[in-house]
Amino acid sequence: MSIGTNIKRLREERKMTQDQVAEALGITFQAVSSWERDEYKPDTDKLIKLAEFFDVSVSAIAEEKSNTFKTKEAIYDWEHMKTFVKTTARNFKLPATLKAVDYAIKAHEGQNRKHSSIPYIYHPLNLACHALSMGIVDDAIIAACLLHDVVEDCSAKLDELPVDEETKDLVNLLTCEKTNDENRQKIRSAYYKAISKNPKAALIKCMDRCNNLTTMSWGLSRDRIYRMIKETEEYYPVLLKTIKDTTEYNNAAWLLKYQMESMLDIYKRLL
Template sequence: MGIGSNIKGLREDRKYTQEQVADALGVSFQAVSSWERDEYKPDTEKLIRLAEFFDVSVSAIAEEKSNAFKTKEAIYDWEHMKTYVKTTARNFKLPNTLKAVDYAIKAHEGQSRKHSSIPYIYHPLNLACHALSMGIVDDAVIAACLLHDVIEDCSVKLDDLPVDDEIKGLVSLLSCEKTNDQNRKEIISSYYEAISGNPKASLIKCMDRCNNLTTMPWGLSRDRIYRMIKETEEYYPVLLKTIKDTTEYNNAAWLLKYQMESMLDIYKRLL
């Protein structure tokens, strides 16, 4: 696949017409059509603007895909993860987790992970399974993993959650208010500072970041990837220290730090 096929694939994946792409770039739809047919190639400026429009890296448009590996968007089926979490919750008597599973599935119904067709519920279930795989069988932690995004993404209120006050407190800490270019630094700094004071919230946020790092190749732009790397390096060492200083989370701290730093190193080399 050449540049033309890449442009056409991105356009069709996002359900844009040639006219919409042309309007966004200030060119004619005939120009877009000629790019997609590989009759002409967009110049460097247009490549950059195409990447910004589709929110992908320039390489996602410019590189040949004939030797590309086949990749998986999801490793585990979310319904299998749901069954595992619910079975574990019953076996270990985790009442809040049992209520949180069904609530999260309903709250995130119809939502997908960014730039993919994967149901969004895959993400909170992945966090819950991540915690359980590290031997953390804590009702508050698992339930908060499942509910950590519902306030931000599902238009529900904290008091609506069918869980106890400790879990509501964790979800509140993990919910970040909307930011813009002017206030982002101040809000994000306060957000991570508050989380760092709570070992359980720090644990969940680090698992959340590990999972989100795995989704960066799904089509994030180079600038977005760069921002995620810088944010991880700036704020997550403090969260990891909070986890490490909590005796029952010592092993989790090592595993999360290893996973996070390994992934960051891979992305830096690829960039």
Template structure:
């Protein structure tokens, strides 16, 4: 199976970019255009993991379009989705991002850096613990995990698939539950995010069990 063709059949950079820029113009977004241009420069030449080797910018662009399709047409949220990996992947500080302080703060909460002398598992727990309390960061993380779950069959080993599902249930689903309790106006979007995550996880788990 040609994974590049099967994925790019419905995910193409130019179309995603056009959708984001048209939304930015329609809603008079100020941060999103700056975020998109900066993300494109930061991720230039980078590829997603897996045999498809897709341009990395597909990931944040898909997240941005996902948010828009869920009715989350918010400038700071879309900008955060576009920039959420730039600090971690390109060794930047949040204050170096060409966006307002609210977007910088959301990206800061979403940036994971290993801590010297701290076990990886504990550092990951600290990372997830600082996301709640910031609605933009929470929603962006849920969008991020949805996209990664949907893509993981293209680039994850069997062991990585199981580990990623385990981390999702242990650390990300609590974020979803937190959002349900605190962000009532996002109820419809959260229902769809919940549906997507569980659908993908259950499907992958069932297929792996069938192969045993």
């Protein structure tokens, strides 16, 4: 695809007009129109501004590919994952997990993953399946995987969750208050420090980060990707150590470290 095609696609995905893009960049709509028709190419300064405006990497706009790979936003259908989690919960008698599945689906209804059309519930179900695939059949862990974002993103009340106190404590640890540029470091440091003291919370948070790393390529800006890499390198080694120091999670610690560091290395090379 050409640069012009990329700009037009990003604009239309956000349901914006050429006038709106032009106003944001301080240029004329004729300039935007000429870019989209590939009559002219934006200079470096405008490319950077476009990337910031659309919240994507510069390469998402600038790369001209005559041959592109076909990609998938989701590997598994979330309905199939739901069935798998529910069946496993019944077989292993996990009451909190059974309640958490339906609660999470309802709480996240209408939400999509960032920069995609994938239902948000795909994410917590992915974490639950990730844990089960590593042989972790713990009711509180699987239920907290499913509910870890409902308080933070769905305005759910912690005391209203249909689960036991251990699961609520895990969800509480995994819920981070909103931050800004001024308080982000302080809040995030305290957040990760609290999680590092609880092996189950650390395990869930590392699975959460692995899943989020796999979706960074969906359209995060270069700055956002860089910040995510730096945060992962700063905080997650401590969480992985907490997991490794817990005998029953030894294998999970190795797998999560391998997955996380492999993805970080790939992104660094592509950046």
